[in-house]
Amino acid sequence: MSARTKNSLVTLIAALAGPGLALAHSDTDSVAANALLETPQIVDCTLENGDPAQCVEYVVKYLPDDLEIGPFCPATTGDVGGIWDWDGENPGLYRIDADYLQMLADQGYVFFDENGTVNVFDIRVEGPTAPNECISGSVDESVSMTVLIPMNPVMADTPTPLGTVAKVGLGVDGVPIFADAPSVLDRGHMPALDTCGGHVDPGGWFHWHATATDIDTVFETDEVAANCANVPQDPAALFGYAFDGFAIYGSLEADGTTPAGLDACGGHVGPTADSDAPVYHYHASETFPNLPSCLVGVVAQDNFTTTAAQGIGSARAEGGAAQGRPDFSQAAAALGVDASALEEAMRAEGGRDADLAKVAERLGVTVQMLEEALPGPGRP
Template identity: 55%
Template sequence: MSQRPVGRLILLPILSMATIPMLVSAHVDPTKFTPSAFVEKPAVVECNLEDGSSAQCYKFTVAYQPEGLEIGPFCPSNIDEKGGIWDWDGEKAGLYRLDRDFFEMLADQGYRFYDKDGRIVISDPGSGQPPEADHTCLMATPDKDVTITMLLPIEPRMAEKALSLGTVAKVGVALDGVPIFADAPSVLDTGHLPALDVCGGHIDPGGWYHWHATSTDIATVEKTEGVAVNCALAQDATAAFGFAFDGFPMFGSLEADGSKPEGLDKCHGHMGETRLGKTYHYHASTEFPNLPTCLSGVVAENNFSTTSSTGIGSQGNARRGPGQGMPPGFEEAAQILGVSTEDLMNALKGNGQRPNIAAAAEKLGVTEKALRSALPQPPQHAR
């Protein structure tokens, strides 16, 4: 069975700015967003980029979910209903609708998500309680009070090396204000299925909605994968979807004139004319997940935070000083495992200096391999 990368950032070689002398950058433009996307007027702030340089960033604050956005379905209540979708990466890999055929296929492979009466076992990853069963369909509860703040460089800069996007890594923000994240955690790693709706999104344990796909071009993916679903969003393979966290725009799988993009790099981006001007930009792929696999530009430090008490970017996980708060990478690990950050930290606490991984995995209801894979690697010390 195939394994997905864990949510860590890896540096990959890419063309530097110096190698693209004719680059003209279409800067991040708040006027391109849906007027109702923001709960506060976008502000220009000073920010630090991850290459050590300083810049100006737009500060965007959005709600837990755009007003009027139709989301769902996610987990069906039983195997005779149709839920959302899932990109299965085990035997018979591919994009599937969450229905009887899919769940019976998983059961044949040792992943049974329903009881003897055909009812789907559902758990809420934001409840603070680990799943009681070995295999559950994850469906978080929305929190209408949560807001999300994001920082995007106003003037994008190409990086010396591309930033790889592993599981649940931050990709960008859509034009309606919905955050965009990389591939969702694999069932093979956690045993649990964080169901996506028919537009490729779901609710974070922190209570806010986000996408794991270019949802305005998901019809192209469905056609390629042979899955019939009906995303309520208007579909346009040539349209702008949003801006990546490095400030470069993201488009559907086709150019503005309807042609297929040429000369795409490893991040699925290239230089060219767009509806936003001449700039480096990303294109959606035709297979799921149809997002960039890496970012070619430099992102801002601390570019994502929420008012939630749990989940990625939550205030409760902010480091409060040396030896206090949430260690770096633990938010992402909790998201990958489908548990709360509090449960992850509590499970890893022990009497000794080193946690008992096997005991912690049992307490969390995940495999020891999944826990080790999700946890951030310790820093390498010079000898």
């Protein structure tokens, strides 16, 4: 079903149901109090299509008070860490253990030394010192995030795809939700997720890369030896609200049945546990990452900001989004070019699969120089 068709369908349902149909689920009571720094407010906002609107403004902590997080990176090959969705040879969701790390080593990505010690660095306060390192992140308790969610969702003319680390929404637990984490193939380093599907941003705050309340369904489907011990599992539960204002539920309907008629984004119009009237809402998939693959509605401008010194949503986002894009600073220095010029050339010629001959031509360097400088197996 196209976005325009869904828009017509929602309009028709609204006309039939009358003013009682609530297309928005998010309100000032939607997010857990133990995640909030301020009382949520209804504020004027502007949607990205330029329309004036009203949004719920949430100011949330770096981490909800009672949320346990981890494990992330194992200390040694004899330990077991979190999870990672590998997209190289033998792709799939894996528990980060000795077998997985050896598989990566066989492909040229060596994350441990001769003693079995895993290379780990804290992305908030330091950089990597080895070609391949597992990314950890320490929290910054002073950090807060401000999130805007439209109260009355507006369907977009076409859905918005959600690429790597794209903004998805806010969990009812007060934890921000982001799309698929960046690939090891892009950067050489691995920002490990815990077994509920989250990790700490370079800015020092925790966020989800999965529908945490239904991730055990993914582990069962993908036959991964893991379980989420830190978040209660309920495949029919409300997980959060997308940045377009529509709710995100688990992989099942409230009555335990499998959702029918899902669109390309993973949503449909129908009743929910929170609304007898039909409303548009998203469902988690049974495979990783179990989040919407696109957003059907229009999001608010400036919908995510943080007081963090770096990372997503910070004032230095372009320079601090280390998890969101490859780190070209070392490669650029080796080539004697500006990092932004290298990044732009790579993006223009295809990203991860860029034609290196064309990139080299843009930068005025040789292909050999470029290949030696770029992150990858055995290279910093």
